[in-house]
């Protein structure tokens with residue numbers, strides 16, 4: 001059976017509609033069971049190093065994903081864009097239902113305790129520096145790196161971490177590849 005932790009889900013690769021992850025609670029949200037356990041281990045290791053991490057967003061149902069997408073489209077239309085333009089521009093940063101790793105339960109948006117939203121300057125924080133150095137040991141990779149936009153289809157997201165398991169995370173980290181390249185899917 002295919003390793004579910006390496007499942008590639010993106011804008012042109014929707015997840016199977018009948019796929020239901022086995023979830024566990026973590027910091028008031030949920031993630032796939034093993035990912036939840038490893039995230040907790042990672043946050044505790046960070047804390048031991050004096051770094052406080054905050055889980056901003058984890059598992060999202062496909063229904064909620066649709067809400068997020070539609071909200072952004074409607075807001076753009078209210079600002080005067082055409083429907084087509086609003087959908088195109090929303091698609092740059094927001095995934096459709098079944099096309100987000102958050103729907104798999106394997107993605108975590110991580111920020112500092114002071115943050116209530118994601119932002120690119122997160123890359124200049126000590127929290128990001130800690131994650132860059134240690135996330136792979138806990139099975140997480142920076143999923144949408146800088147300079148790889150045309151491969152991942154996503155702009156740089158220093159806050160978005162994807163669980164793939166420690167073995168593959170270390171190999172991906174050491175090779176400097178995206179998940180697409182690592183899986184030979186690009």
Ligand SMILES: [Zn+2]
Nearest residue numbers: 107108109160
């Ligand atoms: Zn994310």
